[in-house]
Amino acid sequence: MRRSAQLQALFPVLICLAAIIWLICGFLKASALLKGGLILVACITALLIARRRYRRQRPAKAQQKSGIYPPEGFRGPVLLVCGSLSDNLFADGPCRATAQGCYLQVGTPESLSACADRLLIREPRMAGQLVVMFRFLPDLHVDEGALRASLKVLRQQVKLLKNLSGYTPPVVLTGEFSGPETPWIVVRGKTALVCPADEPALTLDEWRQLQESVTRLPYLAQAMRLLQQVVVDELSKPDRLCPSVAPFAVALRSGSIRSLSDALWPQWLFRHSALLPPPQVISYPPLWHFADPVLPLLAPFAMPLQGGTTGCRVVMVLLLCALTATGLSVMHNHSLIGRISSDLERWYAIPMTHYIPKAESLRALQQDALLLERWQRQGEPLRYGLGLYTGERLWLRVQQAIDTYVPPPPPPEPQPKPKPVPKIVRLDSMSLFDSGKSVLKSGSTKMLVNSLVGIKARPGWLIVVAGYTDNTGSPQLNQRLSLKRAEAVRNWMRDTGDVPESCFAVQGYGASRPVTTNDTPEGRALNRRVEISLVPQADACRMPGNTNASLQDDDVHDYEMEK
Structure with a gap:
């Protein structure tokens, strides 16, 4: 286990370090001393990151014994259930796994980030499987302010989960109300589906046309209104510290459950419709309370990450190095083109009759031609590569300019000093x-x-x-x-x-x-x-x-x- 953790911590860091060294050595035009210093800093930083990753990815034995985890190799949505759980929803155990999803008991919203951190330490690729499910039982909430405070905490935890995993997890709201029994109604965007047990799903309009739905519609309308005006409104309020949360889906149903007389739902129901919840109390099995119809909707959006957050970060580092290398290559090629163009402009600006300045300009062009010819034979430096090098065209222009050079006429040969002819x-x-x-x-x-x-x-x-x-x-x-x-x-x-x-x-x-x-x-x-x-x-x-x-x-x- 220790060697596996070491390799898992070290391998991504080595890939990123190799990309950074390639960038520094190949594309950074600086002195050898500066390059060596930058490589040393990169190696020290990579060592610290690898050490930190190793410590983080090495799970403690106490955590493995006391933690709640999905089954080994589970690849479906992992729902972190928080909110109103005082009705013994997880009476059969803190983990309920099905073929389409796995429910984990979290408790209060404050525990979401700690639970997700424990899961990601064990399996980093699970970051793409995490789903937050907030359970809302208005029959057990007496104080609306306390409910809104828990929703603010939910927003903070969703932000922490995004920072922890790199992804914003889907948030599913589930609400259960006392009243006539209804199947689960799942609202996703502008689509609402009614999902009876062991029967095909119906649209809300189709379900409303059924005879037995007449007595359920008033309760259902008020339940949706309560969810919209209290829960969804609190999650979407502007906040400078925490971004708003848009629910992925809302699932609700009603049935005869225990209700407090001064609870939020009876008060809301009586105040807005003068209806009262049924007086009888019916005990439903635990499966009745799990919103399984939501799971098929989550399947395409909650899958294991290929490489996890680490893989994404490695890809981002490699992409950043590639973009930086491309930018430096463009800059170096632009500098090369500017320098040779300046030599060519000076060459064409000097008249042919000015032999001394023309000869100096010719020497500069010859140096440029020799450099470009050497790069043609041996290959251009890496910092000019990436398909942006234009040395062949530059060499052709320089050679054409050199070919136009007309050497100055040779100086007249010195005439021999005439021998003195004496006068007679x-x-x-x-x-x-x-x-x-x-x-x-x-x-x-x-x-x-x-x-x-x-x-x-x-x-x-x-x-x-x-x-x-x-x-x-x-x-x-x-x-x-x-x-x-x-x-x-x-x-x-x-x-x-x-x-x-x-x-x-x-x-x-x-x-x-x-x-x-x-x-x-x-x-x-x-x-x-x-x-x-x-x-x-x-x-x-x-x-x-x-x-x-x-x-x-x-x-x-x-x-x-x-x-």
Whole structure:
């Protein structure tokens, strides 16, 4: 018994705990520390609930010995009979079980919740079988106020039963009145049936047409009026503490029973119709007092619960977890769609000509595409699942945007630094030499100084001195004269500027390289010239204490010459 109680207490709690852990781990987007704390709190709460359920579901031996229970395995309506029971209704025992229902003696309405609690501890599924039957004998009630007070207690107990079992039990009112004997009359909603013993039921209109019913109708009308104006009225009054109770059915009958002279029924009957109850008193067997015709009406509404209240609560917890998971999934998918849509809007808002912002937006889209592609291969996280994930459509939109990217044009290749081309200093030979001579004139020094001020000897550069003539005379003479004149200029520069001879190169071209025609005196004057230029040469002009300079490091202005 102990192990069964433990399993019964623990199994529903474990199901709910598993659903909560699934919700926390799969759908809650939080840190691992927070998730661990929530799972710990859920486990502690589940342990406390399981312990409480075990203590509640373990019936005490004293309760099992002294309690009143239906037969084992009974599945029909279980009627908790309270109210007027002083006429020894349960003389044959506190429990009367039939094929259609089981009557349990409760006593006063105050004992309803305690009796139901004892029954539910033993069998929780019995919560769907419980029916409250309030028995009303106006011949034994002297004080109407006391009757109304007991009806208020009945309303409170029905509320407690609802809190205890999770269901509002059907409430059946039964009333017995002194007067001519009638069968049970069952009123359910707007339908009233007369149920004679061992005979088919009749409608109230059909029963009224019977000859023997003529003397019973006045008593029956007053009985229904009393039930409506006293009992039903008290149960349906507005109350902030207890909800109103609508009777499931009302069953009443009349017969010769003991009546007190100052009781509620004789006073009501005389005051409203001037009728008196029969003077004789007839003793009826106990079965006469049980409203068995009500039982077939209760059968569809009073059945064992499938799983009981615990099963309903488990279903509610699972349903709540499912709804919460769906809501969180919707929220996460909405956040994902919003983030990627924001990246796409930024992408389309940036013009293609803004290359740097466009590249930053492209990187964001590529990160989104990589994330969505990984989820397509490995499966999306659970928090995006439940059929709400739209990653494939998002990936397609992101990929289409990436495909529209046009890379910026490549930067122009750096042009090689042009090698400096030295300017050529061109000297008129006639200003320096006499005709046919290679000796510098005495007045040519000033001209040489002014013209060659930009020529500077430096390592890695060669000073080329080239002589030219016109076509007058023989080529051999002209070539020799041009070389002599170049050497004369070289010697002057070497001696004047103290430049090593290794810095010079002397060339004589004669008339082979004219700059213009030799057919005119002006052209022949231009062709008679000495040209001085700087030419880069790695091993040229080595001066003591200096190393050769790189040609690429030379600056043009170092060898530009002023005219």
